[in-house]
Amino acid sequence: MDGKREKPGFHIPLPAIGFLLPNFIGFLFFVMFPVILSLIMAFTNWTINPGVPLEYVGLRNFNDLLGMHSAIPAAAGHIYASYVSCVILLLAGLILYIWSYLREWEGVKIGGTVACILGLSIIITAFANHVNHGFVLAGIILLLAGIGVSISEKGSWKPGIGIIPSILLVVSISALWFLNKPMWDNFTPNDPRFWKFFYNTVYLMLGTPIGIFGSLALALLLNDRLPESALTKRAVMFLICAGCGFLSLVLGLGSGHGDLGLVIGIIWLIAGLGLAFNVIAYRTIYYLPSFTAGVAIMILWKALYNPQTGPINIGLSYLTGTAIDELPKWLSSFTWAKPSLIFMGTWVGIGGMNMLLYLAALSNVPQDLIDAAEVDGASRWQKFRHITIPQLAPTTFFICIMSVIGGLQGGLEQARVMTGGGPDGATTTLSYYLYNMAFQNLNMGYASAIAWIMFAIIFVATALNWRFGKELEVE
Amino acid sequence: MKKLFIISGFLLLVVYAFALMSFKKPDTGKIVLRWATDPNPARKVQTKLFGELNPGLEVTVESGAMEKLLVQCATGTGPDIIDIYGATQMDCYAKAGLLLDLTPYASKMGFDPSKTYPSLKEDLCVDGKQYRFPCNTGGNCVIYNKKIFDDHGVEYPKPDWTIEDFIKAGKKFNEPGKSGQTHIPLASFYPYWVFIDMYYSLGGRYYTDDGLKSKLDSPEAIKALQTYHDMMHVYKIIPSPEVVAGMSSQGGWGSGPIVWFSTGKAAMIMIGRWYLNILVNYPDMAQNIASVGLPRFEGHPPSGLLGCRGPGINAQSKHKEQAMKFLSYLASVDYGTLIVRDGDSLPPNPTLAQNGEMLVNKTVSDPAFHQPFVDAMKTARPIDNSPFINALEVQRWIDERLARVENNPGINIEILMKDLATEINNKIKRNIDRSKALQEKYKSVTGKDWKPEK
C-alpha cells in the first residue's frame, strides 16, 4: 500500500533480516506509512471534513505558499524571472564561497576582502535606510566571513578563480537591491505570512552555534577534575560548607534579606557538593534544565522576563541605573522577543546532552598526542587548536546535524505556551504555523505542504552540513 | 547483558499484567456519554444532576483541547458532546462536518431556539441549521469598583452613559486619587470584545447580508477601531500590551487583567456575569462592586456582543439520541437553577432570568447588580458568519490587526481595515472558486452564476 516494500531479497543475508526486522516493521508501520500519507496529502485538499470530497489539486498548495501573483502579469514576467535568477545566483555564490575556502582555490583571499567590503556596505546601507535588522545581521555575517577568509592561513593572494564566488555575491546582491522596488510593487506573495515565519525560523537558529560553543566550553571546564582527596577530608569540607550555607541563610532571614541569604547559602552548598563529589555534582546541576523541559520551565521564564516584576529587568535596572520602564520589554517587544527566546533556549540546552557528548569525546583524546605536543613545546592554545578540536570533529559534526534538524523544526512549544506566536507574529516559526493550519484552520493539505517544504529546507541544510562536515573532517 | 534484558523484559510484562488487572472498571450498565469541556469542578455537579434525572445515562467529563478533539473526530473516536465556546468555533466545526445538524430533532426534544433567547438564534445556527444549544449565555456589562471611584471622586456611571462619559471617567483614574495612587481605568482582558461591543453599538456587522463581502472596512468599523486605538494610546484608559506584560499575568485565559480588577488595582472591567465564578476567590471584593450596562456611542443605542457556550453533538457519535437528552436537560429549569446559583453567567432558559431578583445568589445578593445583565440580553447581538469563509480564520486575521494596533501607536486604521477587508474578500472569492458546493450556494443567494475572475 505504501509502495516502499524493502522486503530483502535473496542476496541479503538472513542474519541481517533477522536483526533488522523488529525495528523495520515498526518503522514501516509507524513512521514510513504516515510520512507517505502526508506526502500524498500535500497534493490534495484534505481537510477533516468528511463531507468535502478528497480532490487531487496538484501543486496548488505549494503555489499558495510559495508563489506570487501580480496585477499585471504580462509585463512583470521579466522582473519575476530576473529576481528569481538573482536569488539563485546569491545562493550559488554563498555555497561556492565556502567551497572555495575549503578547497583553497587561488585568489580566495581577494574574494574574502571583497566579501568584507560587501558586508560593510550592507551594514551601512541598512542603517542609513532604517531597514529591518535582519539585513544588519546578514551584513555582519558577511563581514566576519570575509575577515575570516582573509586572515586565515589557507588560500593565497594570487588572483584566480577564487574571486568568482564573491563577484557572484556582489552582482546578485546589488541586482536584488535595485530589483527590490519593481518586484514588490508588482507582485504580492500569495502567503506573506509564510516568508515572515520562515525568517523567524532561520533567525531563531542563530542561537545554535552559541549553544554548541557553550556546551563545548562547559565540557572543557568540567573535564579537568578537581584534585581528589580522602573521603574524610571531603566529608569535613562538605559539612563546613553546608554549615556556612545554613548560617548565611539564617543571617539573611534574620536581617530581612532572606533572598540574598538563600542565594549565598546555595552557593556554599554548591561549593560543598563540588568538594565532596567532584565534578559529577556539577554535571547534574548543569543537566537540570533538560529534565524539566515543559510547561513549568515556560511559566518560569515568562515570569523571569516580566518587564516590571521580573528579576532580569530589576537586576538590569539596578546595575545600569536606567529606569525599569525604559528597559526592553523582552517577550512583549517586537524586537526583543526572538533574542529572549534564543537566550532561554541556550540556557536550557547548554548543560544538556551536547555537553555530555563533548565530555565523552574529550576523554577520548589520546593522551600520547598531547604529551608529544608538549614535548615539542606547544602552547596551551596550540594544543587546543591542533589536537583537541580535530579530535572533537566527529562529535561536533554529529551535534551540528542534529541541532540543525531539530532547530528548524522547533519553536512550537515556546510559541504555544509562552508567547502565542506574538507579539504580532514575531515568535511564530514554521512549525507553529503548520500546527495552526492543521488544528485551527483544519486545512490538512496545506499543513502537509508546509511540512514538506520544511523537509526540503532541512534536507538541504543537512546535506550542506554533511558535505562541509566531511570536508572539514578530511583536513 | 543478555540476562539483564531477559529479566527486565520479564519484569515489565509482569507489571503490565498487574496494571491491566487493576483496571477493571465495574460495568455500571449505563450508557456513557463523553462530554468535552473545560475542567471546571462545577461540571461534576451538573452531570450528577443529569444522571439523577436520566437513569441509565451517565455523562463523563474530559478535556476539550482542540487538537485532541480534531484528531479524534477525524478518526471517528471523538466525544459525544462537544462544548463550543462561540459562534466562530461553531462555524469552523460545522463546516468541517464535525457536528450533527440538530434541526430535525430540536423541537421534538425541546431544545430548539424558541426555548432560549430569540436573539441567540443566529448564534446557534450555521446557514439556517441548528448545531448547538447553550449551556450558559450572556452579554458583557461594565463592573466597577465603587471604592476606587470614590477614591478619585468620579461619579458612578448612569445606566445610559455614553462612550464620551466613559472616556472622561477613565482619564481621571490616571491621576492620583485621595489615596495618592493611580489605578488602571479598564482591565481589558480580551481586546476583541471591547472593539466588537463598540462596533455593534454603531450598528455594525461582519458581512453584507449575502455573506459575500466583509463590512469591516465600513466607516463604523474604522470609527470603532479608532476609538479603541485612542483609548489605549491617547487617553491611556486601556493598558497597552507592554503594561499588561509588566503586571502579574497569573491565571488562565486572559485572566491577568481579571486578577487586577479582583485585587483592586483596576477600576472597571467589561465582562459577563460569569465573573461571579472568579469572585468567590476574592470574598472581600463582593461588597465593593456594582454593575452598569455598556457605554454607547452618542446617538446610537447600546449594544454588545452576545455569546454563549453551548455543546453540539458529534456527527459520528454512537449515542446520538441519548446525547440529545443532554441538550434537553440544558433547556430545563433544573439545570438553569444550577447556573443561576453558581453565577455562571445566565441560564439558557429566559424564564429564570427575567429580572435582577431572580438572579440573586450567595456571592452577590444585591439584585441591582444582576439587573444590567438581564437588560444586556435585550440589546446584545451575536456574531454573524458567512457561509463562504471559515470564521476561525477571519478571527485570527482580526486578532492580528488588533495586535498591530496595540503595538503601533499612530497606525493608520483606515488602511489597516481596508487591507483586512480585502484579504477576507479575496479569500471568499478563492473559496467559491474552488468549491462546487459554494458556487451553488452563490447562485442560490444571488441568482447569478459564479464567474471566476482572473
Next chain:
Amino acid sequence: MMNRFPWFKFGLMIVLGISICVPFIWMTSASFKHRAEVEEINLIPKKPTLDNYPVVLDMKPDPATGRFLGMKFWRWYFNSIFIAAAVTYLQVLTSCMAAYAFSRIQWKWRDRVFLLYLATMMIPGVVTMIPNFQIMVGLDFLNSYHGLILPAAFSTFGTFLMRQFMLSLPPALDEAAMIDGASHWQIFWEVIIPLARPGMIALAIMTFLGVYQSFFWPLIMLNIEDYFTMPVGMLLLDSTYGRQTEYIMAATVLNVVPLIILFCIFQKFLVKGLQLGGVKG
C-alpha cells in the same frame, strides 16, 4: 591540596552552577507559596505554605474552593514511569539490533535504507500525527498502554545513534569471533553489546526523558483518567477559570526529583560509557 587547587576554575563552575540553579530555586520556592504571591520574584515565600503538596497529591482539598482536585497523582506517576521504561526497553533493544544490521553486516542497499531512516527524521512530527492516529483507531489501541508504547518504541534516532557507536568499534573484533565459529547472534551479544553499553545507556536516558515528558501523543490517545500520564494530568491544573501555578510548580517538583536521583545514580555509568564508545561521524 591548597597550592594546586584550581581556584579560578572552581569559582567559574560555581558561578555557572548558581546561574543555572536559580530558576529552579525559584520554582521550588514557588511551590511553597500561596496563589497570590506565586509569580513574584522573591525566593523566600512571605507566607510559606506546605499545603500545595498535599492538595496535588489529593490528600487535602483545595483551600479556595473546598473541593478535592481529584488528581490521581500516584496512578499517573506509575503510568508515566512504566510507559517510559517499556518504551526505553523496546527501543534500546530494537535499535541495537537494527544498528548491528546497519553497521556490522554487509548487504546490498544497506546504506540506502539507512538514508531513508535518516530522511524521515526531517519531517515535522505534527503532520504525521493524524495518519498515525488513524492506525491506532483501526487497531483499537486507544486508551491503552500498548497504544502509547508501540509507536514510540520504534525510533529512527535510536538506530542512528547506535549505528554511530558501532561503527567506531574495530571490525577486527567481528572477524576474530567469526574465525572462532561464532554466529552473528553470538557476536552481537558477546562482543558488540558489552562494548556498545555506553551508547545504550545514553540512548536509554534520552529515550526515557523524552517519553516521560511527551505530551501531545498521550493527550490525543487517552480519555480515561486512569490511563493518563503526568504531563496530561497536569493539564487539569490549567483550566479556563485560572491556572493554578503553585500546584503546577509542586507537581513539577514532585515529578522531577526522582528523575534527578536516578540521573545521579546512572551518571557514573553514562559518562564512563560515552568515553568507551565515542561518536564518530
